[in-house]
Structure formats: structure tokens, C-alpha cells
Amino acid sequence: MNTRDYQALDRAHHLHPFTDFKALGEEGSRIITRAEGVYIHDSEGHRILDAMAGLWCVNLGYGRQELVDAATAQLQQLPYYNNFFKTTHPPAVRLAAKLCDLAPAHINHVFFTGSGSEANDTMLRMVRRYWALKGQPQKQWIIARENGYHGSTLAGMSLGGMAPMHDQGGPPVPKIAHVRQPYWFGEGRFGEGGDQDPEAFGRACAEALEAQILELGEQNVAAFLAEPVQGAGGAIIPPASYWPAVKAVLAKYDILLVVDEVICGFGRLGEWFGSVHYDLKPDLMPIAKGLSSGYLPIGGVLVGDRVADTLIEEGGEFFHGFTYSGHPACAAVALKNLELMDAEDIVERVRDDLGPYLARRWAELADHPIVGEARSLGLMGALELIDPETGERFDKALGAGNLCRDICFELGLVMRSVGDTMIISPPLVITRGEIDELVTKARAALDATLADLRQPAAEESIA
Numbered sequence: 001m002n003t004r005d006y007q008a009l010d011r012a013h014h015l016h017p018f019t020d021f022k023a024l025g026e027e028g029s030r031i032i033t034r035a036e037g038v039y040i041h042d043s044e045g046h047r048i049l050d051a052m053a054g055l056w057c058v059n060l061g062y063g064r065q066e067l068v069d070a071a072t073a074q075l076q077q078l079p080y081y082n083n084f085f086k087t088t089h090p091p092a093v094r095l096a097a098k099l100c101d102l103a104p105a106h107i108n109h110v111f112f113t114g115s116g117s118e119a120n121d122t123m124l125r126m127v128r129r130y131w132a133l134k135g136q137p138q139k140q141w142i143i144a145r146e147n148g149y150h151g152s153t154l155a156g157m158s159l160g161g162m163a164p165m166h167d168q169g170g171p172p173v174p175k176i177a178h179v180r181q182p183y184w185f186g187e188g189r190f191g192e193g194g195d196q197d198p199e200a201f202g203r204a205c206a207e208a209l210e211a212q213i214l215e216l217g218e219q220n221v222a223a224f225l226a227e228p229v230q231g232a233g234g235a236i237i238p239p240a241s242y243w244p245a246v247k248a249v250l251a252k253y254d255i256l257l258v259v260d261e262v263i264c265g266f267g268r269l270g271e272w273f274g275s276v277h278y279d280l281k282p283d284l285m286p287i288a289k290g291l292s293s294g295y296l297p298i299g300g301v302l303v304g305d306r307v308a309d310t311l312i313e314e315g316g317e318f319f320h321g322f323t324y325s326g327h328p329a330c331a332a333v334a335l336k337n338l339e340l341m342d343a344e345d346i347v348e349r350v351r352d353d354l355g356p357y358l359a360r361r362w363a364e365l366a367d368h369p370i371v372g373e374a375r376s377l378g379l380m381g382a383l384e385l386i387d388p389e390t391g392e393r394f395d396k397a398l399g400a401g402n403l404c405r406d407i408c409f410e411l412g413l414v415m416r417s418v419g420d421t422m423i424i425s426p427p428l429v430i431t432r433g434e435i436d437e438l439v440t441k442a443r444a445a446l447d448a449t450l451a452d453l454r455q456p457a458a459e460e461s462i463a
């Protein structure tokens, strides 16, 4: 089968996630056929630097034989057995122990799921169950954030703060509220009230959380849920003032902290967990993605002692679980993935070498005429596109971000767009030389985007 054959069958039968089916059908999909290291290859023979690590997950890069071998060996030994009904198997037990070893000291239990969305569903049920067991069944509200992402199941969608998702297939799960996000460039510099001091803006976001708690009644609020750095929202790194101020608010009222580590966990920010980078000490941490470097699907919830002890001692049966909770092959691959990260000092390299190197090279892009801000933390980064004529954001109708993303693909780089924010999250095994290539290609793409956006105006003036 050639590219056109695949595109025809794809158009005829395949509904893609987060996709305008009709528009894609008219354009045709790009068919990815193989990959190695930080590069993917398509069916037309293009080799493309994958600066998104798939979907924020292929942290050890493509083509790791050790992970393939771990899956193969486990599939031969025991391809499937469940963890229901008083049974388990060695990979699930060993992975649980390894995760709790890596997690902060107050976290000693894990509940496995098949994905990050299921992890957030699980977390929601655990949090409400916890408070019911504590004699406070009215404590049900979860406060999350606008433009946060927590998955695509009904609970994941409801917890997330993506308005277009809420508008489809609702109504969302009840008793979930959203507060403003600590997105300084979007809402502190260019939002209402404009050009605020970033640290004052960070504190104002924490004040908004406190106001929401008081509005709902502190006795009704079960938990606050947030990503350490928002991923899908646009690689949004909060101002330094934000997390300490949020922690102070949560400490004032008796409210659990849930930190969604699905992207930030497993080395992305230069620590094993984003919570460690920001010193958050969360009560629960949903995990997935980088847990297995995406080789097989697996997620979970790391549960701190406060909640776990109550669920264990007082909870009786917890009526919740998935057929693939702790699937043996997925668990074996995740375990091997973590062992390789350990053995190769991946987390330390991101913190001490690759993260600072990317920060230096990425910041150079801030001098480009269409870049209003270049930010990064660990191996996650963003560029905010602005109109060089006005110094303001581009007219949304121009679709500058999507244009830049498409140009990147043509130039051999996967860089994603969220509105007019360009984001990267490359495999953690990327080399300095590959970071140089990434930055060179990103600059070329910015040049081409600027040229393209100027094109129509130039033609008009000629006419």
C-alpha cells in the first residue's frame, strides 16, 4: 500500500481524536511509518525531528530495544492477568514498589489505570470517597483551572478547563469549578487590565482560588487540581509567586492538593516529578504518558499516606477498577523504562545539562520579530507569536500558529501550536546537537511564517 491507499482507507473509516473529520479527509493524513531516537519517518520518506515526543510521552526516544524485549518477555511469560479478586502478578507489584520509591516520601501507594484520563477519573472518586469516610460527605467540589487539561473521558473533560470540550457532549460531571490560570503572557500581559507585573499576577491567581473556595464554602471543597506546568494549555510556566501562594491558600483551609503529573512526571522538568521541582507535596498525583515512554498504555494515581491510610483502614471495598489496571506487559515496560531512566541518569541530565542548554538556545529565539516571549523549563518550551507591526497578538483569524506548525512539518520539525503559542516537549534523550537542529529549524519556520503572513498584504499593495 502506498500513501494514497492509506489516506483513502483512513478517510473512509478512521475517525481521529481531536480532529475535524471532514477537513482532514479533504487534506489527507500524514502516514508515520517508523521512528528512531528523536526522529519519525513518514510514508513519503521524510525524516522529521519530533520535538513533541509523540504526545509528550516518548521520553526515552523511539526504538529502544530494551523496552521491546521487556514487552516480549512478559507477553510470553504471562500476557494478561487481572488485579481484581485477590490476585496480582510480579510486574504490577514491582512497578508499584518502584514508583513509590521514586515518589516523595509521603507517597507509598499506587492505583493503576490504562491512561491519564482514567487516572483523573480514579482520583475524583478517591477524593470524594476520602471525605465521605472522614464524615464530610458534603466535601465534593473539585476546583481546577481554566485551560487545564486532565483527559478526555467525561470526568477528565469536566475537570479540564477547555471550553470547546465542555460545549460538546455535556453536561459535565457536577461539582467541578474552574479558576483562572497563571498564564501571564496571555492574561497578565495581554488580558484584561493588561501588562501586569508577573509576580503580582501570580499572587492574584492564588487570590482568585481563595475567593472561589469561600464562594463555594470551604466546608464543601474537596480538592484543588492542577498541572505543575500546564501542558496542552500551552506549556504555561507559572510565575514564581504562584505555587507558594497557592500552597498557603490550601494550607489555610482543609483542602487536598492533586497535582496532575501526566506530563511533568518522569523527568520533564528535571526532577522525577514536577511537584518536586515546585516543592508541592501533593496528596494525590495522576500519572501516565512518560511512565512507559508511550511504548504501551499505562497510567495510575500515586496516593499519599493521608488518603491511602483512610481508604485502606476505613474504606472497605473500593468499587472501582479497569480490566487493564496494571496490565502485565504495560507494567513490565514501564518498570524497564524507569530502570533505564535511572541507569542513564536521564533526570539529572535534564536538570543539569539539557534543560539549561535548551533554555539558553531557546531564549535566542526571543529576538525574532514574531516572537513575543520564549520560555522553557526542563525540556518543555513555548514561543508566543506576536504581530511585529503592532506588537500585539495576531488577529486570530490569520491562524498564525497553525500556519507555523504546518511549515515546521514541511521543514522537518514537529512543533505543536496551541492558538498562537508554539510548544515543544522533546524526548529526554535529545542531544545538544539535536537541540541545535531543533532551534535552527524553529527559526527557519518562524522566518517562513512571517514571510507567508506578509504575502497577502504585499500582493494587495501591488494591486
Ligand SMILES: *Cc1c(COP(=O)(O)O)cnc(C)c1O
Residues within 6 Å of the ligand: 056, 114, 115, 116, 117, 118, 120, 149, 150, 151, 152, 227, 231, 232, 260, 261, 262, 263, 288, 289, 299
Ligand atoms: C494527556 C493528559 C491527560 C490524559 O491522558 P490520556 O492518557 O490521554 O487519557 C491527563 N492529564 C494531563 C496533564 C495530560 O497531559
